[in-house]
Amino acid sequence: MVTLPLRFTSSMSHDIRTPMNAIVGMTTLALANLDNTDKLEDYLYKISVSSQHLLSLINDILDMSQIEQSKIHLNLQAIRIEELLGNISSIMTTQAESMGLCFNIETGVFRHSRFTGDALRIKQILINLLSNAFKFTLEGGTVTFRIEELGAENGERVRYRFTVQDTGIGISDKLLSRLFEPFNRSEKVSKVEGTGLGLSITKGLVDLMGGTIQVESKQEQGTKFEVELEFDALLEQEQQPRNVHVEVESGDLSGYHFLLVEDNEINSEILGELLQMWGATFTLVCNGLQAVNEFNQSEPETYDAIFMDIQMPVMNGYEATREIRKLAHPDAASIPIFAMTANAFAQDVRNALEAGMNAHISKPVEMDLLYSTVSKYLKKKTDPPQD
Known part of the structure; x- marks a missing residue:
């Protein structure tokens, strides 16, 4: 008769193979890209994450009896x-x-x-x-x-x-x-x-x-x-240092054009590079008042969404969003507006939504979260009619 520990070890085969597949696959990719430092660092990180999960599974094998006995x-x-x-x-x-x-x-x-x-x-x-x-x-x-x-x-x-x-x-x-x-x-x-x-x-x-x-x-x-x-x-700790690595989703935003409202040069460069990486284009303005004027003067459907910083000179992001929503522009009520801010407390999220924004994306930017959030609100692009 097969003992429970042996049966349990056998039953965990596919669970163990999941992180092992990542470790073996990423090791193969790392060896094939030894001269590419960026890729190598990414592969090694994923190997580390998968190894940690594999260790947790092995520990679970040892304490399965404790799970059953609620110990x-x-x-x-x-x-x-x-x-x-x-x-x-x-x-x-x-x-x-x-x-x-x-x-x-x-x-x-x-x-x-x-x-x-x-x-x-x-x-x-x-x-x-x-x-x-x-x-x-x-x-x-x-x-x-x-x-x-x-x-x-x-x-x-x-x-x-x-x-x-x-x-x-x-x-x-x-x-x-x-x-x-x-x-x-x-x-x-x-x-x-x-x-x-x-x-x-x-x-x-x-x-x-x-x-x-x-x-x-x-x-x-x-x-x-x-x-x-x-x-x-747990309450958010504003500007808390984080060394967070996430998978950069291989997304496609080709054909989309965004209004980027950001007064910090480095922050605008980061977001701009991400958008370009996904095939999008953007127009950059430096404060809320410029954003209101730029949007109001634009032709309908010029912009597919607006990324709005909050703390800016002249007019902050909340004020700018309220002004945009009140405009007679055909897209004023429907255009998606995303708060992009280091203010990440629960009250900051509520403030953004109350001002008329669609979603709150905190800084530092989590790239996969950014893409999935934005994609949810964008209208699908249709192919131009054939001649």
Whole structure:
């Protein structure tokens, strides 16, 4: 008879292979790009992140019995949601590409971006769900990872909803009813590695954190998991130094033209380079009054969105946004306006929304978050009519 530790080790095969795939793949890429310092540094960072996750999985193998007996203790620490998501992106994006899958990350506006929780356990929950979605989605399919902040009843708490949705093979009603029991797996995918402990571990960790997990699935149409977790919120520390690395999404903003309102030369250079990297163009003005005048004098549909700094001379970003929204210009009410500011407290987010802005993007700029936020509000470009 196979002992539980051996069965458990076998069942964790696909979970272990996820970071191992990133480590092996990134090592191969690093060796092929030894003369490219920038790429080499990026690959080494991703190897480090994946190695840390692999270590956490090995530790989970050793303390599985403690999870079942509710003896495991959470290691609470300060976490920034953008950094957490960046780490997950670094691990999962490479695997998605190697499997021929379309991997989308969608985020809303975070009123609270810092909280206390167990980062390794949260990542384990989310990576388990993403790994399963990848495993049961055929090449060419899509996996979407969506993160939203929900309203918590206690103002000192923060609640997030994490959604993992795929276009995969789906789950039968028979299996769905016992999905979170140990050692369950679909008989339709016998060639796929793993014996079904991942979701049981995930459910145990979600319960341990006082959260909820729900699943919806239809065979041949896909599966959606929703996890809701609540934590103690932490106040933002303005201009807190951060060494955060995230995957730069390979986005396409070709054909879009933006109005960039920024009085700091370095900040405008950073954002301008990012927009150009994604194929966009922009017009730069240095204060809120110039922004109002430039927009008011522009032809309809000249600008697709406005990036608005807040603390500027002559007229600040809040005032400029209110003035733009009051203009008779055809695009005044509908053009997306994004706050781009180092003011990252919850009240700053509320102030931006109350002034008429669509979203708040804090500095330092998280590049993947910037792209996903902006893309959500842009109108799709249509091809010009053929002669």
